[in-house]
Amino acid sequence: MIPGLHVVIPAGGAGTRLWPLSRSTRPKFLLDLTGSGRSLLQQTWDRALPLCAPEHITVVTGRAHADAVAQQLPDLAPGRLVREPSPRDSMAAVGLAALLIHAQDPDAVFTSLPADHVLGDDAAFAVALSQAVVVAASGVIATIGITASAASSAYGWIETGPSLRLDGAPDARKVSSFVEKPDPATAAGYLATGSFCWNAGIFVSRADVLLEHLAVQQPRLSDGLRLAADAWTRGDTLTLERVWPTLTRIAVDHALAEPVAATGGMAVVPAELGWTDLGDFASLAPMLSDLDGVSVLGPIEHVQAIDATGLVVTGDLRTVTLLGVEDIVVVDTADALLVTTREHVQRIRDCVDRWREQGRDDLL
């Protein structure tokens, strides 16, 4: 338990590259992608619980998913489930939560935890978070960076600067810059320097500090969010409906992290957390049961593999038999079956687009 800490869980994002498992009505964060019996959102909740009181946990999600979220998180205080009228990217979601927390507790420090990532090492996370909270209390926005273990071009990277030399936060360093998903060669260069880590989108800030930065960097969004937060608090749905669609669509990284880093206001606590964003089917494999070289999400007794490698996602629907296929990815759902390869999982979006063009919105 970290005294006074609030946790914000922005539960958004469709996870299109995980189609047909993830759908617009059943987005990634609601899915159990690790076979643990808990959805990614529930795992995030479980991660937050030891950090703060349950009534200090705020989940921001789309209106369409609010019922599912409430069902998955029965201990979430009803007033802490914030429904966005429509998706306006992460800055709107986090900014709204920050305003609500700030109104309740002007000195609050909060951390924003993506609802659809996996952390393998909760103890290491607690240590890193406690350092990040110390950093945040000092008025700097902290992020928890993931010690890079590969030259990944699927993630954004953080270039670390000198140590903050802050008591209670021995690992904290200044952020020199945030860099967008690099090409593989650039990523290899980053990895070689040893001074870069991955951006997992986990950050920690005083609510007032974040809101001040927001007012400077995105004044129109800041104003709009104040109207929205006020409307939400008063239950003024009409105003919320009117204001929300006017909010700037922008991610926290672009709205705050990058410009604030440029002025020296961001710090990073690098840590080894066994983190993955489970961005595509290939990234699921290490978490899953193995059947003769095939990773299986779902009842393994329904799968049979002969001279095959790859990944199978299945339910209780039917058996899956693989024969002589390499690096195959098979995702079997009630109404949509996808067969592709590890090499092509990044292009699953193309399939979704194709079905959309054909008017099959029921599959999206």
Add this chain to the structure above:
Amino acid sequence: MIPGLHVVIPAGGAGTRLWPLSRSTRPKFLLDLTGSGRSLLQQTWDRALPLCAPEHITVVTGRAHADAVAQQLPDLAPGRLVREPSPRDSMAAVGLAALLIHAQDPDAVFTSLPADHVLGDDAAFAVALSQAVVVAASGVIATIGITASAASSAYGWIETGPSLRLDGAPDARKVSSFVEKPDPATAAGYLATGSFCWNAGIFVSRADVLLEHLAVQQPRLSDGLRLAADAWTRGDTLTLERVWPTLTRIAVDHALAEPVAATGGMAVVPAELGWTDLGDFASLAPMLSDLDGVSVLGPIEHVQAIDATGLVVTGDLRTVTLLGVEDIVVVDTADALLVTTREHVQRIRDCVDRWREQGRDDLL
């Protein structure tokens, strides 16, 4: 219509290499494998109808499939649906039918047409068959050979000898020998000579001639079949049940065609019939609808292919999306999904064996 001709359709064989589409309860001959709306059995029936009166068509099938056969062939005379208590290979089935036909019409000529093959050219078939009937009437057993178009090692071959010089059967030649499925090099040699054709298992004989050869070549089987035919005619189920399991399991090719050819009693009428035995999924492709390089059996609007080649078998169950897979074979059924490649379709039997070992008889 060929006067006096009888047609025997032995409807047996599971078609294991077409699993999970074909099952023990839904064998290949009951399936529509060409998307024509007619099962292979029904297509065989349609082929027989112009040749003879419907009451001259006899279907021999396993007891387990009799109801399905009757349902698919509503015009089949009930007395012409012969139920085998258990599978005893093709000689028992054809021999029983020959006995029943001979008892009714001692001068009958009959043709045996496999229930699970496809002929693309019914007119050419009618011409070849009329020649074969002329040959058969002369007391020789005739087979219709398929003009070889490839060095196939999946079929048995027939070596042709000199012309019979028979009026009304200008294409008929002696059979020098029947050869079992050869290795590819041997098959290439056969193809090069131009004097070999494929054995499609279609033959034509006088019933008495066939039964005389059977009595010589397989006296025990011949005796057993006479008891069985008598029991069937009298409706003496007990005797049939007792005799049937004692019958020699042997194919017509081994029981009669090979030994009779060796003594000069077999002839062949080579013909181009657009024939295929649809032995495996790869052989289905040429008959099916094409979607961007993917052959589809089932509703094509449920399939989407991006940078993919191969074959999809689907039903009304769900959509199938292929992305970046080559020469893939996807067979989607209610309880079993198979993903393999064209190269591996010959080994599908291994998958069936594996499920059997795991006690999943429901999938077989």
